[in-house]
Amino acid sequence: MKDIWDYAIEVQSELNEICKPLEEGNIKFAYDRIFTDYSVITLVNYDRNWLEFCKTIRSDAFNNHKANRLYLSEVLSTPIGKLNHFLWPTILLDGNDSMLIDKFNVANGISFFQKKHDIIECWSFVMDCTHEQGDLFLLDNMNFLKQFILYFNHHSKSLVETLITSKISLPKLPKELVLSIINQKRQPQAITRDIQIQKYSINITENNRINLTKREVECLQNLALGKSIKEIADILDISDRTVEVYLNNIKIKSGYNHRSQLVSMYLKSDINILK
Known part of the structure; x- marks a missing residue:
């Protein structure tokens, strides 16, 4: 049976064409949609290291990696309607996450996420390890990234619809994991950076x-x-x-x-x- 990573390779030409505006900055991209039953669909623009990174770090339904728990902590607790952003806290990563960064040449990233009544949508933009101060580069270009989100939403409708109708998704997030994240005492100042760009x-x-x-x-x-x-x-x-x-x-x-x-x-x- 076709899985979500097979689909990413199958539609690579179409998805890479949509992501062409990101090529100038050599930015990798991923889109996630989480449904009320905690099933997840994802689209990843095709770059071998980036695809393998996403595939590895999201194995076992997001359960094994600190990076994913931090990501989900931000995403699941966001209020309905507001477009929030989360700067990947690579400085906090260790163990398996640190090894993944070294192995797949993926470092600085920023994710935008928005909760609606029936779904949560997430758009992630990532730099590789060769890009000095990649986090500041992404923050400097926040308006461009937000404009790309609108552009992507418009041009990716058929790709997303195929995933939904074909029921091609990642394993559902374990309910106990979701509840533990929602109920934990959060310290957002420790895992997010609210940086005002002058x-x-x-x-x-x-x-x-x-x-x-x-x-x-x-x-x-x-x-x-x-x-x-x-x-x-x-x-x-x-x-x-x-x-x-x-x-x-x-x-x-x-x-x-x-x-x-x-x-x-x-x-x-x-x-x-x-x-």
Whole structure:
């Protein structure tokens, strides 16, 4: 009988096409839907390490890994309607979870989740171990990730419907596990990070302003100083690829296509910190 991982491989072309907007940042993605009977369907964009990581860590119905218990603790206790997020606490992981991170090259991640009356939906975005400060990169791009969630929901309807009608799902979450998580005394400050990303407003024209993150401004400032991508990466202690992603974000926000235009915009602008 076909299982959920066979289905992920079967629809890899269609799912990877939906996930193309994530390729620029080399972001891996997974979608989960938990039903009232605690059955779970999942879609994973196809990357061998990422697929095997998801398959391994979700074996035995989420029961063996600290990471999954923390994840479920956040998901099951979220109030109805609100879109919450949970930054993967890799610093807290040890034992099997730490070994999995090393084995499958999966490290920093963030999950968004929303509870409705009959389902809980979860959207997870993950970086690999080679991405320096991947958690900050994801947090800097929260608005983009939220926009992708809307995009994914619209374009994945047929894939999700096939999973539901075909009853292709993971084993149900054990009721005793769910109850123990719901009833435990939670200490959310120990497993979540409510980080406020400082935003900066910069004018493109007299009547047109855009908002940039601190990292985007730092990249722009160094670009205006004549620094190369490699030099900016060394100064900020991030990868060349990450610098390019930040500069591409600024291009999208400003509507400019060339770095010389970004430099000109910066030199003519004033920058305000948004409260």
